[in-house]
Amino acid sequence: MSQRIALVTGGTGGIGTAIVKRLSKMGHKVATNYRDEARGRAWQEKMKAEGYEVTLAAGDVSCPDQGAAMVRDVEKQLGPVDILINNAGITRDATFHRMTPQQWDEVICTNLNSCFNVTRAVIEGMRERKWGRIVQISSINGQKGQYGQANYAAAKAGMHGFTISLAQENARMGITVNTVSPGYIGTEMVMAVPEEIREKIIAQIPTGRLGTPDEIAYAVSFFVPEEAGWITGANLSANGGQYMGW
Ligand code: NDP
Numbered sequence: 001m002s003q004r005i006a007l008v009t010g011g012t013g014g015i016g017t018a019i020v021k022r023l024s025k026m027g028h029k030v031a032t033n034y035r036d037e038a039r040g041r042a043w044q045e046k047m048k049a050e051g052y053e054v055t056l057a058a059g060d061v062s063c064p065d066q067g068a069a070m071v072r073d074v075e076k077q078l079g080p081v082d083i084l085i086n087n088a089g090i091t092r093d094a095t096f097h098r099m100t101p102q103q104w105d106e107v108i109c110t111n112l113n114s115c116f117n118v119t120r121a122v123i124e125g126m127r128e129r130k131w132g133r134i135v136q137i138s139s140i141n142g143q144k145g146q147y148g149q150a151n152y153a154a155a156k157a158g159m160h161g162f163t164i165s166l167a168q169e170n171a172r173m174g175i176t177v178n179t180v181s182p183g184y185i186g187t188e189m190v191m192a193v194p195e196e197i198r199e200k201i202i203a204q205i206p207t208g209r210l211g212t213p214d215e216i217a218y219a220v221s222f223f224v225p226e227e228a229g230w231i232t233g234a235n236l237s238a239n240g241g242q243y244m245g246w
Helices: 014-025 037-049 064-078 101-129 140-144 150-173 195-203 213-222
Strands: 005-008 029-034 054-058 083-086 132-137 175-182 235-238
Touching (some): 005 014, 014 029, 014 037, 014 083, 014 213, 029 037, 029 064, 037 054, 064 101, 083 101, 101 132, 101 175, 132 150, 132 213, 140 150, 140 235, 150 175, 213 235
Parallel strands (some): 005 029, 005 083, 029 054, 132 175, 175 235
């Protein structure tokens, strides 16, 4: 496959880093965003020490202007974005009767509005060039719901509607749009959950363990090659068998 330009949002995080590495190993030029420059540069140096050249651009993807500016910066440094992985995400858990408007808004803006903000900035270029790969990182909890995560489950379920609509609109333009729905992965996001709750979660996973970021990166990479050009509007669950429905 020819070398492409890939943008992974939230590439400095647990799953994002694994996606950045896998796309780099596939031969693509990869960029990601940072919000805190010092942390972003430190991560970039660490990647460099491991043999990965990753381009950085500043941007909070929950903000439309910053999302668009971040894409423009990446395009200035590397060229037009061919592969977009909408991966940046946060949790602000609370049972709904206690959830604040801020907890709701932060999660919807970061996990769902970000898909609009960043994808809107790349889609016209992909349509002009008649090639593109867009993958949303959703969640098992967007498929089955989760106690204490009405905000997160709503945002992640929304990504599926976004994916299948965008897939229809762009199918004739050489652009595929798909979703990966991870189960529980041993990143900081999940390790921050109290241990007794984590043990209960693991007990519900048929494989008997948390997933790894590399296993999610592998699922993402499935949608990227030329040979995946007929796969669009799909959702790939990667969850150790914890949820086997849609
Ligand atoms: P991490 O917390 O490790 O990483 C999240 C990344 O997103 C960080 O790079 C973070 O950057 C970035 N980010 C957060 N908010 C913003 C923002 N407003 N603008 C730009 N970047 C932002 O999370 P994971 O790697 O675990 O999760 C990655 C994705 O996978 C998320 O969408 C998550 O919902 C999803 N997921 C994770 C699961 C898991 O078990 N871990 C399970 C299912 C889905 P910064 O350093 O600036 O905060």
